Amino acid sequence: MNCNCSKRSNKLACKVIWITPTWHAEALYEQARNSMERNRYEEASNLLNQSIALFQTLDQRKRLADAYRQLGLTYRYQSRYSTALEYIYLAMQIYQELGDKSAISSTYNSIGTVMEKMGQLEEASQAHNQALQLHYELDDQQGIASALYNIGDIYRSMGDFEKALPYLQDALKMDIAAGEPKNIAYSLNKLGYMLNQMGQREQGRDYLYQALALFEDIQAPRDTDWAWSAIAQLELDDGNIDLASDIINGVISRATENNYNSLLVDAHLVAAKIAIRRKQFEQALSVIEQGIAQAIANDEVNKQATLEALRVDVLYASNAVEAAFNALKRQKALDDSILDAQRIDTIARMQAESDFVMQAQRIKLLENETALQQAVIEKEQLSLRLWVISVIAISVFVVLFIGRLNQRKLNRELSQQVQARTHELQTKNGELSKAYKRMEALSMSDKLTGINNRRFLEKYIDSDMVQTIRKYEDWQQGRTAKPKESDIAFFMFDLDNFKKINDQYGHTTGDEVLIEFVSRMKNVFRQSDYLIRWGGEEFVAVARFIDASSAPVLAQRMLHEVSAYPFDVPSSKPLSLTCSIGYCCFSGAHEQQNTSWYNSIAVADACSYIVKYSGKNGWFGIESMNQTLDLSAQVTPEKLGQWYAEEDIVVKTDFEPQQLKWSASRA
Structure with a gap:
């Protein structure tokens, strides 16, 4: 309680203001949003963490989810994409529990923008399309504009400017109609940048300077420098090299000072092009190296590939043939893992x-x-x-x-x-x-449950494994720090005693149980993960780009998701069910680079059998394994037991060691 009364209380009224915890939490949240608008992300993060603590205490689920999503967005603008996704998915889980369609659609937009920055264009496109559909259902004009903007930007990233143009133009019209200055500025800036790429420099210049003025009016320094970076590229393309250099040097200085890490990569790219135009090849290589280091730190693989391509050009122009060849190999490896796997697969x-x-x-x-x-x-x-x-x-x-x-x-x-x-x-x-x-x-989807089938996994998983291997190779060769959130976990789920359900209640009930099981999988795994109908009552989940140490948490959450609440299906009374979970983690470490995705699933399947032999309703997984193990032959539970006894595998499980059974005969 704050009391603003003076000592002369007999003459002045005493004004009492009660500051409730709810009011305090809301005030912190709004201050954080205000800080975000002005690109003060560290300040916003601190305020949001305080509001989250209060919302958790007050059990205000909707406001807690809003704060989680905003915190995720602050991390996105700081180029901490994996952390950003973690908080955004926490928000999504709460929104889905509450059935809040408006919030779900906006969160899909947030997921898509982070995925796009990480170069995962396929997942970004899928998220934005889901957002667009929900926004249309809700007739949310601002949401529709955001989805159109984001889809258009994906087309632009893929080089399809003609396809991107109407999306971005429609988004700008809707933003102008809504009268939101920041969204108008974003659309103007993106359109201006793309029009310059298309050779329409005068219109591009007009849009970029309009965007710059709006960003300055709303006092958003990072976004202002984003517009300056695009203007520097335009001036360079127009032959105004000295002006472009002055602009981009200022952007680099301010981006470094304020930790605008993603902007810093773009600015280094423009600075390198300026140095090349001046034939200052040594300086160009230095700037490119700084840009690549920052792109690796940001996990922006597509920007890394662009800078590697520029380095090839510089080295070739400098007659450094061998170095150019090595740079070309690195660029090709990046293209194979990102361009082929993401852009071409998206198309x-x-x-x-x-x-x-x-x-x-x-x-x-x-x-x-x-x-x-x-x-x-x-x-x-x-x-x-x-x-x-x-x-x-x-x-x-x-x-x-x-x-x-x-x-x-x-x-x-x-x-x-x-x-x-x-x-x-x-x-x-x-x-x-x-x-x-x-x-x-x-068709790559399962007709009954709507999730993907094996054909989908066969088509898309190899590129993920290549990307994981590449990150570990960069680390082992001293180019980067040890990778974080770069592993892949393959989960095998098998519903316990499912045949009895079909026998006792019929196949219609069995089908309804499988559909509900998939719904519960979606509560545990992220939209970017792969959910696969493997066959019958067996399902596979692929948790992409996580730390292997997180796999037990996912396994336990899935176990709880299945067993904690009865399956309420239309054709039967509520059914209490359990499942057996096995998993195998894949990293790009040397000992696992020769492991195929099918080997990993075979190991996960054997792990699920160990759970069944040991009493069902549990999980058993392999976090890592010895490089000398032969996975080409059939991997059985008995073989896993032998490797476990010889300490060739690192095992995680919710069973006690004495409970583990390695064969049906001992179960």
Whole structure:
């Protein structure tokens, strides 16, 4: 309580203000948002952490989630992307529990922007599309504008400027209609930068200086320097090298002072281009090296690849052929893990969706054509019978010999027509069958649960493993610090006693249980993780880019998610279920670089059997393993038991050591 009364209380009224914990938490949150608007991220983080502590004490779930999401965004602007995702996913989990569609859609936008900065364009595109759909359902114009802006920026990142342009233009129109200066400035800045890339410099210049003025008006120093960085690139492209140099040197100085780490990478890229234009190759290499180091620290692999490509050009221009070749190899490795795996796969995914729709239309046409052909054949067969009857009738009145000739000729002609039509129908049926097979090949999702199937995993997992290996190679070769949140964990889930559910309640109930199980998986794993229907009641989850030490936490959360609450399915009474969980962690460390994803899943599967042998309703996982172990042959629970006894594997489990069983005979 604050009392503003003076000692002369008999003359002045005493004004008492009660400061409640809720009011205090809200005030901290709003101060944090204000600090974020002005790019004061450290200050915002401190305020948000204080508000989070209060919201947790007050059990205000919605406001707690809002604070988590804002804290995630502050980490995003500080280039701490993995930490940002952690808090954003905490917010998403609460929003989903509350069923808050508006907040869920906005959080998808946040997830997408972080994923895009990390170069994971496929996941970013998926998140933004989900956001767009939800915003449309809610008729949230500001949310729609944000989703359009983000989708357009992904197209721009992929170099498809023509596709990006209408998205960004529509976003700008909606931002202007809403009258939000910061969003208007963002759209103007992005459009101006892209128009310069497209060679439309005058319009680009106009947009960039409008954005700059707006950022200055709202006192957002980081965003102001972001606009200056784009203007420096434009002035360089326009031949104003000295002006561009002055601008970008100021940006680098301020970005370094204020820890604007992502902006610092972009600024070094422009500075390197300026040095190249001046033929100052040594300086260009120095600036590129600084930019690459910062990109690695930020985990911005796509920017690292861009800088490596620039280094190749500089070394080649300097006649440093061997060094250029080595830089080219590094760039190719980055392109293989990021450009092929992310940009091209994203384009392929979009094309696959279009092809899927086109294929469906072709199938409809084939079905209609097949039905028409069948009708024609039936009509001709009827005509044949009628003609035969007619010929017989006429033959009574006509000379028998002539009647017979006519009958034979007519039968022969009609039989040939029927045969031709039948052959045509068989051909169409063959085309229809092939079309269905092509449709099936295009599909990468499980029809019952809606999550992905094995075909999806086969297509996308290899690039993730290459990226993990690359990060560990950079560390082992002394280029970076030891990787954090760079491992992959493969989980195998098997519902316990599922056959009894089908036998006792029927397959409809069994299907409903599987659908509910997937819903609970989504409560534990992130949107960027892979959820796979492996077969029957077996499911695989791939937790991407985590620390291996986090795998037990995920396993325990999933175990609790399944067993803590009965499965309330429409066709049955509530069912209390458990599951057996096995997992295997993959890192890019030397001892695991020759391990395939299929080997990892085979090990996780064997781990799940150990859980079943040991009494079910638990988890058992392998955090790391000896490099000499042979994973090419079948990995059995007995073999894992042997490796465990010989200390060739590091095991984590919720069972006591004496409870573990390594074979069915000992279970």
